[in-house]
Amino acid sequence: MTVDLSVHLGRLQLKNPIATASGTFGYGLEFAGFVDLGSLGAISVKGLSARPCLGNPPPRICETDAGMLNAIGLQNVGIEEFLSEKLPKLHEKGATVLANVWGDTEAEYRAVVERIGDDPRVAAVELNVSCPNVVKGGMVFGNDPAALHALVAAVRPATRLPLVVKLSPNVTDIVTAAKAAVDGGADVLSLINTLVGLSIDVETREPKIGFTTGGLSGPAIRPVALRMVWEVRKALPGVPIFGIGGIETVEHVLEFLIAGANAVQIGTASFRDPGVSGRLVRELADWCDRHGVARVADLSGTLKTRPRPEKTYV
Amino acid sequence: MTVDLSVHLGRLQLKNPIATASGTFGYGLEFAGFVDLGSLGAISVKGLSARPCLGNPPPRICETDAGMLNAIGLQNVGIEEFLSEKLPKLHEKGATVLANVWGDTEAEYRAVVERIGDDPRVAAVELNVSCPNVVKGGMVFGNDPAALHALVAAVRPATRLPLVVKLSPNVTDIVTAAKAAVDGGADVLSLINTLVGLSIDVETREPKIGFTTGGLSGPAIRPVALRMVWEVRKALPGVPIFGIGGIETVEHVLEFLIAGANAVQIGTASFRDPGVSGRLVRELADWCDRHGVARVADLSGTLKTRPRPEKTYV
Amino acid sequence: MVVNEALRILRTVRYDAAHFSVFLQAGSIAAAAKPGQFVMVQAGDGLRPYLRRAFSVADVTTVAGVPGFELVVRAVGVGTEALGRFAEGTPIPVLGPLGVPFPIDDLKQPDRVALVAGGIGLAPLVLLSRRLAERGIPADLFYGGRNESEVLKRPDFERFLGAHRCRYATDDGSLGKKGRVTDILGSALEAGTSYRRVYACGPTPMFRTLAGILDKAGIEGSFALESEMACGFGVCLGCVLPGRDGRFHTICTEGPCLPPTAIDWSRV
Amino acid sequence: MVVNEALRILRTVRYDAAHFSVFLQAGSIAAAAKPGQFVMVQAGDGLRPYLRRAFSVADVTTVAGVPGFELVVRAVGVGTEALGRFAEGTPIPVLGPLGVPFPIDDLKQPDRVALVAGGIGLAPLVLLSRRLAERGIPADLFYGGRNESEVLKRPDFERFLGAHRCRYATDDGSLGKKGRVTDILGSALEAGTSYRRVYACGPTPMFRTLAGILDKAGIEGSFALESEMACGFGVCLGCVLPGRDGRFHTICTEGPCLPPTAIDWSRV
Ligand SMILES: Cc1cc2nc3c(=O)[nH]c(=O)nc-3n(C[C@H](O)[C@H](O)[C@H](O)COP(=O)(O)OP(=O)(O)OC[C@H]3O[C@@H](n4cnc5c(N)ncnc54)[C@H](O)[C@@H]3O)c2cc1C
């Protein structure tokens, strides 16, 4: 059986649902020795800003149980160097590129997206809204539905490319955030970014991360990510979703697709095994073949839930 | 050196900071063969309701990476049987008892707390506010600051015992929730309860938990719990805190104390090792001894944070 | 009394890629364990597996003169696989003995009983066979497996019960009758054999069919049930199965051995 | 080229409770590895340790005729401990060779260099010694440890460099001079010895002191630096150290071997 691995996230068409997550796959090129970049569904590059950013002082990372914390501080080469040095090479290798972007203010977000414009070498722009809103005193854009809506709406006119909004999971209600992003003009949602966490060196009594808190990623967060994907899919069945969070095996990929994602992004797992994303493309095809699934797109949102019971008392 | 292990959480005085978490230590008595119940700082019993509750249909639990999901559905013997059958035996064994309680409505919460009243065999009442508010269409009490404030204020007059409010971590801003609880009359805060998660059996395409979602506990959630303890301690330095979430070793206990907890509760770890809580009391004393800490209470909130850097651009 | 102790692995015997026996140091568990009881084993001190896993005490025995007890295991996932990989001599945390055993104290001399095993459900029936043999209670074994090589511990069963009392069914007919274990028990009952009680352990579909057969025949049963367990001693309330009375039965403390009539099989 | 391969453990040699060498099958890493480069090793397929750990390629060698390479390890936590527990023959995922090696290609015959090791920092200096010896470049070793038994691989150093060129310092004076390694290097410099370049690996305080000494003496250095690494090949940006230029240096790709003048030691 030839399995049809292609998936459509609205206007964004991918040859398969295995993408890589921003900040965990560099600018893609670093992985060329481990993965055929053109064989992946998509590559979300390290978050780009209008100006090159130096990032946070170390220590920036630490291991936690079944995961890690990071506070890289969004170090990146800046949009100009990306467009002139990285993107041409990615394009040449046949990569489907998601340009992950961020800014400190709405204007900065807009500036970097405008610079990308309608560049045909970019498949979609992915907005990382987990950035502290410097104007609103450090409150995170993605954690305030009104600020999120305004941000997406401000950025939306800057490009005709599909706009992916990557949501923060550090919210009471992911559906409200999802709606705000979609109302603002998001074509696709990516969920989730990292959970905010803390880890302490008890001998020095210092945080293990220089920035004090960091973003928790890896298998530890997978159940939370899956739940959020399922909630958003239920509430907004027409909105395409990238599922992200602790994916390491083909079973994990399937969990996200069944929960309602249309595609997934592999994050921290690429640190443990730089070849994992390429392998998952093959393993997913094999799994579908063995299970008689002709089109991988048909798996999306097929979770069979039972009706929730009422509480019963004696 | 004799280490002073005693801690004060406002009016709630504990012989040491090692307590056990509700739902993971039964009614305490089941552990009598593994732990001297009187040697623990406190025991929070399985969440009690006005009427005995049957709980959810199975499957109720599943393992996840570095943790587990549960949707027990708050099965419990009810407050009457607790007071007549369990509490006398706990009291006899010298246990310091936290009566963890819940209800479907404010009135039910109040009813169960009134039934406890000022019972001197109970050290404090612990309100589990992670219960869906049936009146408000299933929204969780603890996820809406106004409902949380109203609930705590409604329950507060029902007892003169110290009132502990156990917060839900599934919120955008734990500090807002903490303030709502304290304004409503909470003496002490317990944080955190479980994160809502999902896990899927990809062969059957069914959730592994009958209730679809479940509460994530265990080491996976520790960084999130620690971060929330630190945030609340910073914002409300005078409010005593039970730190909860993935604690398994004495280093984990110390992380929570340093982050700002005054005491901790051991949860899921008691399933893996029923003797862990008793052992942690001894190990904490040893650690303090080795490190020249005369009073364990002095550790609380001693995290040394560095000033957060501004973003720097090239 | 339930104890939580670190017991050394005395020996691991492999039957095939998926099945093996682990012999553990007796500790204070072996002497106390009754047929049908189980232990909770921590396979590794890491995070994967995270929770302990439940295993029936399959037999109480000695290994090269050292007193111990046996677990018979089918590797189906991370915990069972990890358990099979430990080196001999490794101490592993074991909690037990746990749960309600098979009721056998009320059996008297002329009583005859049946033992029904499906797949890895043989495990608790080995120790049961030993104890019944000691008491002189005649017992017929009905044991179904996928094929001959997945029918484990035959020499022990045949030694305790007598080879003539052991009947097998396999999916491929490689041993005994081709078909299901409930078929061969059903034939025996139709042929007029009657039993004071039927002890059984196996997968849910077997239990469901068997519950129907026993109900119809009016024969008492005792089933060693399974469900996912986090604690094994009644505190997590995770291991319940729905009862006929509308309540939920805590399998680790009210069971694992329960009469089939306690369970609402339509909801399992 | 960096490769990601599963390599078998050929042998594990224990020195004391905390120190051991692991010899791995050569794969395509051994032949390509240059002194100062490192590998990222996954110790176990489970969750603890979760990330790979970095180890210097300590030597390229053979074990019972089988080509391989050596890691010298100090067990300090979960990953290093797990690495020491594997059975011989176990395949483990290894990524490498990684990073910028010690610069040695520019050395010419009359050049004389020094090697400075602190504690487990000996590791990359073994292969460096071998290569310098092959090239006939005279090198003095200054090696500091807690005590004699923590001074590892002495026979190799003395074979490659000549015993008379190897000087030791220990905290307790059990081998060589009592004191710190930077003291014995300092004495040599004061006595008038000069070096074309000083290669060093050790803990941060040693680096900081040494950077000061070299700066004052006007001697070039190359330090094999350490920091916590999640990926090892430049993509997580987790392993940075602050540079004198105000930027952050990605230690896994710009290093690990960097001149001390690149780093802002006041902020490390
Ligand atoms: C009282 C009792 C006695 C048991 N005795 C034996 C025995 O003697 N020999 C033996 O091989 N097995 C026995 N089991 C089953 C054994 O506990 C499971 O096979 C084991 O927990 C699976 O763990 P795993 O990590 O290998 O698999 P996982 O990867 O955790 O799961 C693999 C599959 O097994 C299911 N499973 C997980 N835990 C259990 C469980 N506790 N019970 C049933 N299914 C489960 C999962 O849902 C999944 O489908 C017993 C179970 C119970 C409750």
Ligand SMILES: Cc1cc2nc3c(=O)[nH]c(=O)nc-3n(C[C@H](O)[C@H](O)[C@H](O)COP(=O)(O)OP(=O)(O)OC[C@H]3O[C@@H](n4cnc5c(N)ncnc54)[C@H](O)[C@@H]3O)c2cc1C
């Ligand atoms: C390029 C490079 C080469 C190295 N070469 C060797 C070597 O040849 N032999 C050897 O024994 N060790 C070497 N190390 C150090 C080794 O990687 C760490 O000791 C190891 O990561 C600790 O892992 P763990 O799980 O045992 O300890 P953990 O429990 O993770 O940590 C224990 C302590 O070590 C610190 N630590 C953790 N990771 C690192 C790290 N990558 N670098 C420095 N400190 C760390 C932690 O902060 C903590 O204080 C090297 C490190 C780097 C970066």
Ligand SMILES: Cc1cc2nc3c(=O)[nH]c(=O)nc-3n(C[C@H](O)[C@H](O)[C@H](O)COP(=O)(O)O)c2cc1C
């Ligand atoms: C080191 C690191 C850096 C990251 N940088 C970014 C980033 O620049 N932009 C972004 O949107 N997400 C970033 N993320 C988040 C990941 O893309 C992903 O959402 C998250 O790690 C969860 O997935 P995982 O558990 O598979 O890693 C980063 C994650 C890590 C671990």
Ligand SMILES: Cc1cc2nc3c(=O)[nH]c(=O)nc-3n(C[C@H](O)[C@H](O)[C@H](O)COP(=O)(O)O)c2cc1C
């Ligand atoms: C099986 C189970 C049942 C629980 N039941 C309750 C409960 O009845 N009331 C309550 O307040 N918390 C309950 N909790 C939450 C725990 O008390 C604790 O807050 C949470 O598990 C996090 O701690 P841990 O990671 O140490 O387990 C339960 C947790 C588990 C795992």
Ligand code: FES
């Ligand atoms: S396994 Fe915890 S109550 Fe039965």
Ligand code: FES
């Ligand atoms: S370790 Fe990831 S960039 Fe250096």
